[in-house]
Amino acid sequence: MANIVIGTAGHIDHGKTTLIKALTGIETDTTKEEKKRGMSINLGFAYLDLPNQQRVGIVDVPGHEKFIKNMVAGLPGINLVLLVIDAAEGIMPQTKEHIDILTLLGIQDFLVVLTKVDTVDPDLKELVVEDIREQLSDTPLAEVDIIETDAVSGTGIEELRQAIQARSEELTEKSSTGMARLNIDRVFSVKGFGTVITGTLLDGTIHTGDELFVYPSGKKVRVRNIQVHEQDVEQAQAGQRTALNLANIGKDELERGDVLAASANLQPTWMLDVKVKCLPEVETGIGLWDRVRLLIGTREVMARTVPLGTEWIEPGTEGFLQLRLEDQVAVKERDHFILRSYSPMHTIAGGEVLDAAPTKHRRFKVEILESLKAKEAGSIEEIILDFMTNKKQPFTTVKQLHEYLGQSVEELRPLLAEMVENQQVIETKSGYLAETSYQALQEKALTVLNEYHKKHRLRPGMPAEEFRSRMRDQLAEKELSALIRLLKENGAIKEQQDKLAAADFEVTFNKYQQAAKEKIEKALAKNGYTPVKKEELYDLDKNAEEVLEALNGDTVIFLTHEYVLLAKVYWQGVQQVRKTIGENQQMTLGDFRDMTNSSRKSSMLILEYMDKQEITKRVENYRVLGASTETGE
Known part of the structure; x- marks a missing residue:
């Protein structure tokens, strides 16, 4: 039987992780890295035992648009993709981008899984299914089976297992001949074991004791131990999810995106010659010197684009590019990749590598x-x-x-x-x-x-x-x-x-914070020109402290780190000060105290704050107008 790795894809909150748990019993969001003997590969990954006793790996990739690069990192070596769609929402923008990415990466085998079907009206579900069919009609998923499931009630879970088994039996096993190569997607350290990496073995076979090379650094490592689906094994074959315990290298010397290979001759490069397909919805196409994000293997690298044989690659068309990279990569011809725009980030193209080490004058x-x-x-x-x-x-x-x-x-x-x-x-x-x-x-x-x-x-x-x-x-x-x-x-x-x-x-503000806000403002209004200590306001409501901080500069003025005043009252005082000084050229502390009917201490706190804001300027024992013309409106 072929070594199969299944990937999930779909919009955030459409039920991918819950579906995987229903299928496998494994909670991919919470499984700890250090598990059993320290070689678990279950964080974001799981395995499924099919009715025919075949064990297949499952990669649970993130759905949020901010984590597209993490999603792409989980896709190398994927044989079959479960496109997960919520029965209540149907196809969403992120679903479409995932479809684009998957097809650009050359993935051809899919199952559409409709989730949460028991939570929606049957008529609505049928409308959603019709819409899915319509939206997939011009994609490679046009004729793909749609399996209806509900992970909570168990509806359709067994049918999905059977469908996965049927598709798995049709897939061709990857050849284990040739140079072993693995893209690292996780690196961690386990006490008593040392450095552990995980990834899907793309080519060849890895045995315990093998010496491998890390790219792009070129460092040599030795394989201490191998696990496949949490089981110690003597070898891992192409197409298998595996964890490798490595000797002669520290955790800090590796990172996701590095490549492990059996050959010492894999060539790191600063350039790639590629064939790309530009998505139709990319308005600007791909031009000379565009800065893009290259997602290849499990690595993200910034690059510049140089169209070959044309001024630019138009939306919806194919063409040749040279990618000028800002960091080295180590890849092979026919490796697939994704191009995303620099900012704001969205998928613009994808394709395959034609020359992984272009001619010397370009290197x-x-x-x-x-x-x-x-x-x-x-x-x-x-x-x-x-x-x-x-x-x-x-x-x-x-x-x-x-x-x-x-x-x-x-x-x-x-x-x-x-x-x-x-x-x-x-x-x-x-x-x-x-x-x-x-x-x-x-x-x-x-x-x-x-x-x-x-x-x-x-x-x-x-x-x-x-x-x-x-x-x-x-x-x-x-x-x-x-x-x-x-x-x-x-x-x-x-x-x-x-x-x-x-x-x-x-x-x-929520309703409780709004209530605290009203209490604070009512208390300050009642005190008028008499500033209130913050601690006194804290006693009004359990939410008062954080709400008072939020009101600072809005409806409340912090005269000092200790005393506050209602902003409306403060700005009324400012108007009176400007009017008084405008008529008399100056104003004393006593004048302000009398016009506001406040204490000397309160008047001093308010006027000193006005001085700091340059509303007023103190000259000996009186004040004149300052430079600020702020009105508080």
Whole structure:
């Protein structure tokens, strides 16, 4: 019987993991790596014993669009895919992208599994099935069987097992001859065993005691032990999910995406010649020097595209590319891959490798290759972009370009102005920034802010200094300031009282927090111009502390770290101060105390805060108007 590995695919929350548990009894989301004798491969993986006693591996891949690269990493070596579709929702955008990816990777065998069928009305289910058939009609899945299941009630689970067995018996076993090769998808360390890796063996056979080579590093390792489906074995064959306990190498010397091979002659490369198919919905096609994400094997590498024999590859067409890589890969001819756009990320193409080590004159490190190609073509603009995108610091000054290119500042300025107009670079007070570099920085900035928002849902934003510290590894202080200005100008982020937030982030209160908010605001309104200690407000409601923090700068003003005032009252006070000083040229503390009918201490707290905000300015024992014209509206 053939060694079979089954993969799942489908939209998030359509029931893939629950289905696998119903089939196998294995909870792939919670199985620990260190299990039994420390060689389990069950985290994200399972195995299924079919009625004919055949044991097949199952790869449970993530469905969320953010984890597409993890999904692709689980697909090398897959023989059969279960396309999982929720009976209540039908085909979703992520389902379509998974179909595109699977077909681009050359996978031909599918079963469509309709899940949660017992939770929907039969008439609705039939409509969903009709819609599935219609949407799959122009894909390789047009005639694929649809198995109706419900993992909770058990409906259709046995029928699915039988269908999997029938398809498995039709599949051809992969040849175990040739060089052993495995793409690493997980690396971990087990006490008493050392380094363990897992993956699907793509080619050849691995035996206990074999010496293998790690690529792209070229390090030599020895196989101490092998497990297939949690069982110790003496050898693993092509097509099997396997875990290998390796000697002579530490966990930190390996990573997902590395390749294990029996040959010392697998050639790491900075370039690949490939045939690609561009998806029809990709509006821009694939052009010269596009920056893309190459997903090949279990590795993701940034690359530049160079169409061969054409100016660009149009949507829905096929063509040849050379991929100029930013990190080395070790692959073989006919290996399949996926191309995704740099930002925002979506699948644009896929294909297979035609030459895994192109001719010598093209085999250079990527940064050298890009510079040579631009100089050969005589394009100073491409040389500038190459320099900007490959230097360590993303902001580039005219002086740096002058020193690198040898051209005068007078010659460079009009070139840069044209590149700014063509939206290739952005001009700031701190220098010029390539558009692609800005997009990468924006992506990182939004990731930092969104992680903060997820953790602190009631805070209006991340303190600016904390944001700066998270971004400081790449940028100097003045460059950070320039980036923040750009992000605000482009509507990516917003700033409120020295706090930064993603533009689409809004604080939302549940009914309990809303009740606490109303109690706080009522208490502050009752006190008028008498500031209230935060601790007194905390006693109003168990949610008051986090809600009060969220109200800071909105309906509440923090005069000090201890005292707060209702914002409406504060701004009424500001209006009275401006009117009084406007009429009398100045105002004393006593004047403010009398007009607000508050105590001396309260008046002092409020006026000192106004001084800090430059609403007022203290001169000896009186105050005049400051520089700020803020109204609080």
